[in-house]
Amino acid sequence: MLRENSIQEENVPAEKFPPIETQADLFYALPELHYPSSLNAAVELVDRHVEAGRGENVAIYFEDKSITYRDLQMRVNRLGNALQRLGVEPGERVFVRFPNRPEYAVSILAVQKIGAIPVPSMKLLQAKECTYVIEDSGATVALVDDRLLEPVEAANETFNSLQTIIVADREGSTHDYHDYDDFCSAASSQLDAAPTCRDDLSMLAYTSGTTGRPKGTIHTHRQMLAIIDGYARYCLEPTADDIFTGNPPIAFTFGYGVLVAFPLRFGASTVIIENAEPLDLIEIIDDYGVTVLGSIPTAYNQMLNEHADEIEAADLSSLRLGISAGEPLSPSTFERVKSSFGIELLDGLGSTEMLHIFVSHRIGDDIDPSVTGYPVPGYECMVIDPDTGEELDYGEAGLLAVRGSTGVTYWGRPEKQEMAVRDGWSLPGDVFVRTENDQLEYKSRRDDLIISSGYNIPGPEVESVLQERDEVYETAVVGSPDDERGTVVKAFVVLADGCEPSNELTSLLQDHVKSQIAPYKYPRCIEFVSELPKTETGKIRRNLLRERELEAQ
Template identity: 45%
Template sequence: MVSAAKAQVQESVAGSTSAKATTAHVDTFARDHLPARELWPDFIFTRPELQYPPRLNCVSHFLDRWVEEGRGDAPCIISPDVSYSYGELQALVNRIANALVNKFGLVSGGRVLLRSANNPMMVATYLAVIKAGGIVVATMPLLRAKELAYPIQKAQIALALCDGKLADEMDKAKEIAPALQRVAYWGTAQPDGLEALIADQSAEFAAVDTASDDLCLIAFTSGTTGDPKGTMHFHRDMLAVCDGYARNVLRARQDDRFIGSAPLAFTFGFGGVLFPMHIGASYVVLEKTSPDDLLAAIERYQATVCFTAPTAYRAMLGKLGTRNISSLRKCVSAGETLPKATFDAWQKTTGLKLMDGIGSTEMLHIFISATEDEIRPGATGKPVPGYEAKIVDEEGRDVPPGTLGRLAVRGPTGCRYLADERQRKYVHDGWNITGDTYVMDDDGYFWYQSRSDDMIVSAGYNIAGPDVEAALLSHPAVAECGVVGAPDEARGMIVKAYIVLAPGAIGDDTLVVQLQDHVKREIAPYKYPRAIEFVAQLPKTETGKLKRFALRQMAQAQAQEHA
């Protein structure tokens, strides 16, 4: 028997006109390597704004419609080197799309790897590939040849477009990834460079008539827990994250100017392009995105909406005295847990509330957050309209409010891995199991505890590393920290903290005791770090996330040395 809730979800999917659409893809490799349909999560399209037609090319919505509506002269991309109106960007995108088809032989469904730091050409190539019916595989600029070769082979990518400044590793990747047949570089001023190849192409290009459930993006995860997983997203997904989170939670305006630091190859970063283009706003694209660079650009370009990680907001706090960022009116924090100490300090200094949110590459963007007037400091928030979330135990059974468990979510987007058995682990009974440990309170707010594999079990107690990190970060001597479990003969595990000191702080035994006592005062005493190590820097991913697995490896190796 099908439950009423399940029946409603099935009805919403069956009623979605996109389910009846016929693929426009000539190259069906990606579609052929979607998970078996029974392994997909449930998709929900019950809200009016999430009703999509069977035929949809998302670039027509994000770019072409603004020109058609007479807003071609409105600002779109802004950068230190070159800026484009919507009309100018459309002309560039169309020339690239024509070159993709006429000179590179791209057919709909073909995968194109993009490799660049954040810049306008990265945006233009991204949009051009999708408009031409292709599938984007965007990669982080710091990846090495071996790391590039994996997605090239996994997704059978024949063509790459790359910033000429990153040619060395791209050329090496081509040598070890036989699927890759051609690489075109931009910014080289060479006769075979991308700019030269598009120079004689028309500025007119009709978007390929793709189905709304045709693939347009394969985003690879960072691979912190094994080989990267290719997460597959449809044209409708690009609109769904805008019609869900951006419309109902962020609530930006057409006169807003967005700015962010996350790489465009990271789906959190690409949201900084989709969200403004969804409403005809503008956005700043920066190649250099350190806290200093971000602050300078906010001031220079009068940005109003900022997207970055909690660590960046914390780093910017000490630099605000020399910058005028009064133009900011909304600040979004995602990518890692937002400590309450950072939220409080940012609000006290700027008067702005950080809008926390959790998303994932599998879900494309943020699915739990809160509008500014509903924020509860320390809580991530409630499900974004259009999504449902709950807490389940290890067997997938619902648990009552106040109970620690695994976060499960479903909505208009969801996990579909490219030919990967780990699909069975991420999706359970129609729900996406994100790998995060949460508690839901009686009011339906979700409180982040840890990544599920970051939970420290010490002498029978469950201790979330981020909980201890938040307490440590509220001490003035701590600039950054990472907390993991370290093997211990007596307790199984102990809490160990790796700490980067604030300028002027001295990492001696006295400070160790002070920090331990501070944590005992801030949170339950049993959670205090029994071991503290001062380090010059913490291991991080390219997107700025703390690599807790690397810290766990360090802790285990150190324990073995002293055994």
């Protein structure tokens, strides 16, 4: 199904594709998703606007520069031609490693335009992780920022698979590789797109590896556009007048959607910020008149907790909505953002495997912040018993099953593929309850469900209640081994400025939880810590906390 009419048969190893019988059933229920068989995502995101006479509209703002759609097209074409001159062919994998900069967007689009497959890399990956991704993907070329070069060199010394490394000198590093700027400037700015088909691969994205080694997930040109013409079009209602920004890494599929794919599809603009801190987002909204902000709950909380004065002083009136994803959004954060920013956050459930968000409210909905929302148009969801696969009734917690225009398809991981798809439905690994009005209420990741004395306790539910207290800056809740109960609920708490750990505070937080949800869910242990372990995308690494508790036991 993924390889139908593919031009990539020669360069994509057949064993990297899961057997047809273990793949998710994909369907395209929306009329916007009925794409022609010949399709190239880069052409749709860039060239189409230039051909329609919108070439002088701004596509990307970066630092003090404005990059028009015509400028962007020329940059994409030059890099694409240069890669072709090197001999990069359709289906080859190209490792891409930059901080959030225009070069990231240009590189991914150029690789897609020539029919090759970009492999985005998180900037914090070290040599061992880079080695794994480069080896597993079979990448032959790397496009790298000079500040992120060292782990790539170390990886290549170990595996020696990269035929070419191209380095963007942004700090004047000394090296013997191709120079990105010279490499591009010597190439033509005219480029015909490769004759890609809609089901050819357009991205090989790796998960963050919070539960083991990263897993490669494959996505097609059709799927790359489907997340825009489904989720973005129906839930965000973008126009060419919108200006997007945020701080998720572009290497993260959530970041790629919000900062690159969504704005470019609708002829809008994006403000890309390198190494954006929460305060930077406030200033950028004020300076550029940003209309759509995308980030994770942790960053929203940091803005609220650390920069209340700056929020009050800034002009944030241009904002019309915010997107939150990556981790659970608590009702208290939703209400505080609404009060301080004057916007409602659309909480979204998505994953690298599914490419982007597939459960969300839509702009204009009467949003209930205690639930995630509805299946995104083009998807359908059900809550099933994880053992039998039977659909559960309203109010019963179970495993979420999803199908639609994207699905879980792992690259060379057949054992994971079999676990992630059941009867054609993708199983992202989330525990949900379906409410009587058919909304989906998030409970936890399957791994975050704590079983204590026979009770099922979703860790994020306890976190959300703790987060209501002003004393709590952020928190993570996991199960800790216990001889009597098997497992007890334990909360790791980072306190707000001015608060000190004490037995009295521990009791206060425990009593608050007991007063808000079933008493058996309260954290019997609370440990005050200075920080929580996180991934590069800002997700709390609860698996490390669980491992620490097991080792301590």
